Amino acid sequence: MFEPGGVFYELFGPMAPVLIVGAMAVLLLLLAVSMLFKQRPDPMEKLAAQTRQQKVSKNETLRSGGTRNEKLEKYGAFLEPQDQESYSEIQKKLMQAGYRGRDAVRMFHAAQVILGVLALGLGLAYYYLVLGPENATTQQMVMYILGPGAAGYFLPKYWVSRRAGKRHEEIEDGFPDALDMMLVCVEAGQSLDQSILRVSKEIQSSYRELAYEFQVVSHEIKAGKDKSTVLNDMGERCGVQDISSFVTVLIQAQVFGTSIAEALRVYAGEMRDKRVMRAEEKANKLPTKMTLVTMGLTVPPLLIILVGPSAMGIMKLGSLAG
Incomplete structure (x- = not known):
């Protein structure tokens, strides 16, 4: 055109x-x-927007x-x-x-x-x-x-x-440790709200994003917001399946009146096993990812060593015959 x-x-x-x-x-x-x-x-x-903003x-x-x-x-x-x-x-x-x-x-x-x-x-x-x-x-x-x-x-x-992918990975890596510390706080006599705030302070230097989410949960609970809504909002903000399952466990423990410490103990053990399985999965994928790199770095030098002398001999014979 x-x-x-x-x-x-x-x-x-x-x-x-x-x-x-x-x-x-x-x-x-x-x-x-x-x-x-x-x-x-x-x-x-x-007018409605101004009312909502107030x-x-x-x-x-x-x-x-x-x-x-x-x-x-x-x-x-x-x-x-x-x-x-x-x-x-x-x-x-x-x-x-x-x-x-x-x-x-x-x-x-x-x-x-x-x-x-x-x-x-x-x-x-x-x-x-x-x-x-x-x-x-x-x-x-x-x-x-x-x-x-x-x-x-x-x-x-x-x-x-x-x-978002990096943030999800950081939250998944730090979540089992946070659950272990939360279990220790609950078994020591602290409430769930106090344990969440304490854990957020302890993991601040290692897992900043997870600590921030726990701080938001603590502030929202202190402000009087319903605990189930606060936990569901945390699971939605994080976008991690482990967090959503953890929120479901806490809500069920609160509704049915079961022990939060027992629920945390069982779920923390599952999270530790899941973290080990993720590490094993990455380790099993490593040989497959290294195959092309290994072939690219080892096959050409090997061909030069094996075929090089034969090629030089054939070139010399050709020059002598000529």
Whole structure:
């Protein structure tokens, strides 16, 4: 289409790709501006939002990381999903990755837009200044212009997924030790609330993310929030199956009136066995992962040692015969 002889080339000349991309960018910009100006706040919704904000407690401020950024407030309609389900899903993923601020969703979408636009600009610069439109095909144009833009747009999502994976691994590694310390505290006569706070202080230097979650639980219980709701919120924030099972065990022990110490003892033993099994699984995967590396480092030198002298002998015989 954009090559000599194509429809767009005949209409707009050699600058056809530039004009098309520029028109698309202007169109997107006008669409975004129209969305910002057309959406007028409903007075009833504004009043309801103010009422909800007044009812926010101190522990909610602790979980959310403070007040909102005023600079991002005016772009909230553009940087936040208007669907409550989508907003909750993105917020949950960011919380599981350790981003708990009230502006986390806005910052996430702002990073996607900024990186996407910057990468798109770099792709355009490379295509027109280095590669040259005359020497490139349509496929190359799409690859060098839209490819970096898509990579920049999805880079924050990849970063959040990696961050969430590392956080989950840290929580899983520290959870058995935290259960053992919690069991000692409960058997020493402390309540569950006191033991959670004490364990959070003890593991602060080793497992910071798990300690933070225990601190949030302790503060929310002190604020008067229902213990079952607090524990369920912790399992949702962590996103780890072991935490969710632990929350279920504690809730069942509280509902049926069984001993919390006995439940902690049994579950702590299971968590220690599970941690050993995870370590054994990683150890069993290691030989398979090392196979290609071992072959790549040992086979070429071995071939040189075995085949090298024969090759040299054949070359000498060929030279003598010639």
